[in-house]
Amino acid sequence: MPSFPFTTALVTGASSGIGAEMARQLGRAGVPTVLVARRGDKLREIAEQFDGFSVLEADLGTAAGQDAVMEAVGNTEDPIDLVVNNAGFGTSGQFAELDADRLGDEVELNVKALTRISNAAARAMAARGSGYLLNVSSVASFQAAPGLAVYAATKAYVTSLTEALHEELRGTGVHVTALCPGLTKTEFQEHSNTTEYEATFPDFAWTSAESVAAAGLDGVAKNKTIVVPGALYKGLVVTSDITPRAFARRLSGLASSIRR
């Protein structure tokens, strides 16, 4: 069992998938953790298994939900050492045909909520001279993704913001890391309308929520800037870095039209 340098934690999107797995790994390591999501029943099921866990039911698509989490993160009497911005979703389909309100909700959660909570965390942690901020992005952040355009754009924002904060906070005692997973079997496929990916992509393309969560927690503990779990996705990210942008974009567009 890994031992972590964090003494307390807060994880958003802890009711399923990668966030729930991070919560369990923190619980097994004895780190008291605040679990955030909309489905309180799912959060309570996890919280009951570990000492010192608590539940904060919040809809991060609303200002009130974001404010509640920012207040918890900024509380100086009960400081939170590790903040994980993990809640997020995607929308698969042709941009022109998608519902504008749903896309707005996606930006609200993936970008605005993450930015406001990161701001509250960075402020509190910089004042204390210590802390850990882990933002869950995606390998989609390194490449425009026709067919998943808004999602990839929100994650490009997350990776860029996180890299900048890592540098701004260098030397302050605050660790900031972007976790960039590839395909991971969770409820994400159901919620982003990408369940067909399970038949399209071979088994070796899928990473587990367990290994992704472990890589993220280990990476932020070690103050890595970007963590890409799995050899396949590490290789793809390096390849996309050295592939001419126009060519990579065209390939991505072709891959998307084959899936349709």
Ligand SMILES: NC(=O)c1ccc[n+]([C@@H]2O[C@H](COP(=O)([O-])OP(=O)(O)OC[C@H]3O[C@@H](n4cnc5c(N)ncnc54)[C@H](OP(=O)(O)O)[C@@H]3O)[C@@H](O)[C@H]2O)c1
């Ligand atoms: N799975 C993949 O292939 C993959 C790949 C790369 C990156 N990621 C990223 O990994 C992160 C976790 O996703 P996952 O794969 O674990 O998907 P998931 O199983 O669908 O989990 C998403 C979590 O976000 C929470 N959430 C969604 N909307 C919310 C809202 N408005 N307010 C509060 N919480 C909300 C959900 O909880 P409630 O529904 O209970 O609110 C759930 O706990 C996301 O940021 C995703 O973009 C996933």
